[in-house]
Amino acid sequence: MEAALETRIRELAEELSRTEPVTWRRPAVALGRRQLGSLDGRPALRSALFRFVDAAPACRGPFDRGAHLRAFVREVDGERVPLALRPLRGPAAVGPLLAAYGLASGPATALLARQFIAGRDVKDATRTLRAMWRHGQAFALDLLGESTVSEAEAQAYFKRCAETLRVLADAAREWPEQPLLDADHHGRLARANLSIKLTALTPLLRPLAPERGAADAARRLWPLLQLARELGAHVHLDMEDYDSRETLLLAFEGVLASEEFREAPSVGVVVQAYLRDADETLERILSSPSLTQRAIPPTIRLVKGAYWDHESVIAGQRGWQAPVWAEKRESDACFERLTRRLIDARDSVRPAIATHNLRSLAHAIAYLERCGGERRELELQVLRGLGDDLAEGISRLGYRVRIYTPIGDLVAGMAYLVRRLLENSSNEGFLLRQRHQSLDELLRPPA
Amino acid sequence: MNEDFRNHPLLELRLPEVREELLGAMAALDRELPLRPATIVGGTESRGDGERSTDPCDPAREVATLEWAGIDAAERALELALAARWPLRPPEKRVAVLERAAGRLAERRHRMTALIVREVGKPWEDADAEVCEAIDFLRYYALSARRLHDDLIQVPGERNELRLRPRGPAAVISPWNFPLSIPLGMTSAALVMGSPVLFKPAEQSPACGWEIARLLLAAGVDQDALAYLPAGGDLGRWLVAEPRIATIAFTGSVAVGLEIQRRAHESDGQRQIKRIVAELGGKNCVLVDSDVDLDEAVPAIVRSAYGYGGQKCSAAARTLVHQGVADRFAERLSGAVEILRVGPADDFATEVPALIDPGAVSKFNRYAELCTGAELARAQPAAGPQYVSPLLVDAGRLPDDTPVVREEIFGPLLTLERVRDMDQAIGRVRDLPQALTAGIFSRQPDRIDELIERLPTGVVYVDRAITGAIVGRQPFGGNGLSGTGARAAGPSYLRHFADEQVISTNVVRHGVVL
Ligand SMILES: Cc1cc2nc3c(=O)[nH]c(=O)nc-3n(C[C@H](O)[C@H](O)[C@H](O)COP(=O)(O)OP(=O)(O)OC[C@H]3O[C@@H](n4cnc5c(N)ncnc54)[C@H](O)[C@@H]3O)c2cc1C
Numbered sequence: 001m002e003a004a005l006e007t008r009i010r011e012l013a014e015e016l017s018r019t020e021p022v023t024w025r026r027p028a029v030a031l032g033r034r035q036l037g038s039l040d041g042r043p044a045l046r047s048a049l050f051r052f053v054d055a056a057p058a059c060r061g062p063f064d065r066g067a068h069l070r071a072f073v074r075e076v077d078g079e080r081v082p083l084a085l086r087p088l089r090g091p092a093a094v095g096p097l098l099a100a101y102g103l104a105s106g107p108a109t110a111l112l113a114r115q116f117i118a119g120r121d122v123k124d125a126t127r128t129l130r131a132m133w134r135h136g137q138a139f140a141l142d143l144l145g146e147s148t149v150s151e152a153e154a155q156a157y158f159k160r161c162a163e164t165l166r167v168l169a170d171a172a173r174e175w176p177e178q179p180l181l182d183a184d185h186h187g188r189l190a191r192a193n194l195s196i197k198l199t200a201l202t203p204l205l206r207p208l209a210p211e212r213g214a215a216d217a218a219r220r221l222w223p224l225l226q227l228a229r230e231l232g233a234h235v236h237l238d239m240e241d242y243d244s245r246e247t248l249l250l251a252f253e254g255v256l257a258s259e260e261f262r263e264a265p266s267v268g269v270v271v272q273a274y275l276r277d278a279d280e281t282l283e284r285i286l287s288s289p290s291l292t293q294r295a296i297p298p299t300i301r302l303v304k305g306a307y308w309d310h311e312s313v314i315a316g317q318r319g320w321q322a323p324v325w326a327e328k329r330e331s332d333a334c335f336e337r338l339t340r341r342l343i344d345a346r347d348s349v350r351p352a353i354a355t356h357n358l359r360s361l362a363h364a365i366a367y368l369e370r371c372g373g374e375r376r377e378l379e380l381q382v383l384r385g386l387g388d389d390l391a392e393g394i395s396r397l398g399y400r401v402r403i404y405t406p407i408g409d410l411v412a413g414m415a416y417l418v419r420r421l422l423e424n425s426s427n428e429g430f431l432l433r434q435r436h437q438s439l440d441e442l443l444r445p446p447a
Numbered sequence: 448m449n450e451d452f453r454n455h456p457l458l459e460l461r462l463p464e465v466r467e468e469l470l471g472a473m474a475a476l477d478r479e480l481p482l483r484p485a486t487i488v489g490g491t492e493s494r495g496d497g498e499r500s501t502d503p504c505d506p507a508r509e510v511a512t513l514e515w516a517g518i519d520a521a522e523r524a525l526e527l528a529l530a531a532r533w534p535l536r537p538p539e540k541r542v543a544v545l546e547r548a549a550g551r552l553a554e555r556r557h558r559m560t561a562l563i564v565r566e567v568g569k570p571w572e573d574a575d576a577e578v579c580e581a582i583d584f585l586r587y588y589a590l591s592a593r594r595l596h597d598d599l600i601q602v603p604g605e606r607n608e609l610r611l612r613p614r615g616p617a618a619v620i621s622p623w624n625f626p627l628s629i630p631l632g633m634t635s636a637a638l639v640m641g642s643p644v645l646f647k648p649a650e651q652s653p654a655c656g657w658e659i660a661r662l663l664l665a666a667g668v669d670q671d672a673l674a675y676l677p678a679g680g681d682l683g684r685w686l687v688a689e690p691r692i693a694t695i696a697f698t699g700s701v702a703v704g705l706e707i708q709r710r711a712h713e714s715d716g717q718r719q720i721k722r723i724v725a726e727l728g729g730k731n732c733v734l735v736d737s738d739v740d741l742d743e744a745v746p747a748i749v750r751s752a753y754g755y756g757g758q759k760c761s762a763a764a765r766t767l768v769h770q771g772v773a774d775r776f777a778e779r780l781s782g783a784v785e786i787l788r789v790g791p792a793d794d795f796a797t798e799v800p801a802l803i804d805p806g807a808v809s810k811f812n813r814y815a816e817l818c819t820g821a822e823l824a825r826a827q828p829a830a831g832p833q834y835v836s837p838l839l840v841d842a843g844r845l846p847d848d849t850p851v852v853r854e855e856i857f858g859p860l861l862t863l864e865r866v867r868d869m870d871q872a873i874g875r876v877r878d879l880p881q882a883l884t885a886g887i888f889s890r891q892p893d894r895i896d897e898l899i900e901r902l903p904t905g906v907v908y909v910d911r912a913i914t915g916a917i918v919g920r921q922p923f924g925g926n927g928l929s930g931t932g933a934r935a936a937g938p939s940y941l942r943h944f945a946d947e948q949v950i951s952t953n954v955v956r957h958g959v960v961l
Contacts, residue, residue, distance in 0.1 A: 051890070054740075054890070055738055055740075055890040055891070058737075058738045058739070058740065058890070059738055060737055060738075060771055064737075064738070067891060067894075068738065068890070068891050070893075071891045071892045071893040071894070072892065074892075074893070075892055146741065146742050147742040147746075149742075149745045149746060149749075149779055149782060149783040150779060150781070150782020150783050150785065150786065151782060151785065151786060152782050153779070153782065203782070203783065203786055204786060206795075206796060207460070207461035208460050208461060208466065208571070208572060208795040208796070209794075209795045209796035211796075212788070212796045242461070243461055246461070246463075318456065318457045318459075319453070319454055319455065319456025319457060320456060320457070320459050415742070
């Protein structure tokens, strides 16, 4: 039984990775990838450049940006620095030279960012979204922003969400029918699909007092869900760090418990397989009446989790056992376990498997097939900029793919961008291993 | 040393079951209140009443009822200390006592945390961190006492040695804001180096002090080597002036610290130059450069300035902000200050508790009044006599010579100043006589280095909150008027509590090296 599954995983993976790379359509992507690839094995340089990318949008003009780049590059010790950056280490790296570097690095950072961020705002992005739709790809829009530290900022984020929902619903109404994207085994799927961050919706997130943040977030979640209901849109609550999880679930369950939302809108949550208590969390969600006893079943997005370093560092500094698995393969194994659990529960929920890991992805498809599921019963999700090739492969296999598409300005998008860059070049990550390892190694079962 | 030391783990308060446990400990403590701390001299407890400590968040709640120790008790304690055998005990025994005390404290951490919350109105998370710090002090000093070795140059025929000797009785005079960890740190440092201790706690926290004395005595400190003397300032003055006291370990305000310096040698009959180990107040500044990441800086600064109502010597009092980001910064910081939750310390949602006593409230109000018309933001106070409204003030609208930017307020008041650039900010920091902690928010490594070099403070924090020093990781203490330079929980702290003795022995006999 398992052997057959493994064989099928292998076949699927080959099929998924055989797909033509789409990078030719976006030369910047190819270029960016090559650059990132060259950081492989040079951790100091990588850290220097990422810190620069992080700080660059906050600089005052080209000279200041050049001075930052110089400072970061000069800190790189004992590693080969690319030719193009070497002049910055010399004594001539002053005045005009700095400004020149500053001028050049501005567009370079913007280009890099553009790979991952689809536009400044939703109007800016609708053309891209429509092109994706025509190409057979659904989207989940994400609004990048600064973190929320005040009431006014929470309110501003709320307004952006509401505005985005309206624009999206409006634009998407005109798009041509795409049977695979427009319906699944439970019925119609909302086209306008917005991912929101609970921590942006309230400035009162306090891990020691989750009720406080939950109550405040609920005040804004409520009208957002009403609006989504009116517009027929989908609202997905992204999962963030462990400190915010309890608040998020409290707020979401609290609002959805209201009779008013039993019919609609379509909603979704995220489960992070890198958490040691991921299995229990999924069970809690599957047995939560306010989430699952709804006319429209909730979408449950399974991810590994984007805050592994953060969680490990915080726990280490405070002397706690980290809430995340210590080993990558434990996260992978948990991911497969929960994939199965979700697919088994597909009669009551909408499973969405979000990963760029060929093995994790192929496993989900193979398992669905083994269960005799239909293709439309499973949604596969990838991130813009990281999963573009994979998205093509998924579509070719006849599965619905949804591309998580962030929009927002650069300063605000930096935290997101740096996290994605790190993911792209992290030694543990699939994306980098892909460059070095054979398919056999990559597809080895995690257990 | 560093490999063998682990900081005691904080409680994981984000887990509901852990919070429940603390609430249980609080309920149990409340049933025992008021506690009846005793004066302890030579192991004998004597009790009385007439004095009390109360819960700052609910002054009707009595935490302790007691009688102040008199000068006669201190006199008796000093005589016992002078005759005590503690300095002769083998160092390993003294070390073992500290380790035992650490273990006992770790077992009783929930109760101690609850007591800190009650007696000085410190919110849970800070109170828990304080208990961990206290445990860490004990273990860190035990470990460092074992490792104090100094190698001298040796040549044939000569054996050279440097030994550390006990100095004689130490007076520990401690503040209320860290009623457990600071006095326990000072007391255990003196004890482990062989000095008997006369410990006078702050008037506001006698119950915490009593727990310290009992903990150490139960862990095996000789009864004549530790006296517990809860009392007011007069007893403190007596200890400072007393010629037979060898060391004064004091943590508190700059004013009292300077007075101690003046008074320490006034009386006749001095037998030694007293060693004064003083950790004093600050007027701590945070520099915010133009390339700051406000998402990081704003929450960190709020925590530094308003955590425990600003009643930490390391608390942020001034922010100096590059004009290029000043408007955004002021706007975001204001928004964050407005939503601060003021309330009782035992509520897990509380960020700013009541101030320690009515005196602190009137002092705060005096400064707040000077700021009328310059407020940028304030948070709602809670109902109760010792709550105040946390304030963010635009220093640009205050007169140039305002005391608000020079004096330590020790309350939830932060000022914001726009500066042309970081040079101007550094100039203002250097103008201050206090030099305890400082913070830098900047993202350009060479610029950060340059700023650090020009900052005079004892501790510099980069891109993080400026409170919450951790044992062994951020040895704590100030320069300038902020202290005598010892760094608590640093590698050289214990040396301040010992005398050095150099022994050189000729090992040549009859022309032969034997
Ligand atoms: C559409 C979409 C939506 C997403 N939404 C969210 C979200 O809401 N919340 C969220 O947190 N993340 C989200 N993510 C990000 C996701 O959690 C992962 O960070 C990312 O997808 C990389 O995982 P992978 O399976 O693609 O790649 P892989 O390379 O197979 O896995 C990398 C992941 O493994 C884990 N890992 C790395 N090192 C270790 C280790 N030593 N021990 C244990 N585990 C380790 C980490 O989670 C890391 O991200 C989303 C991803 C996608 C594609």
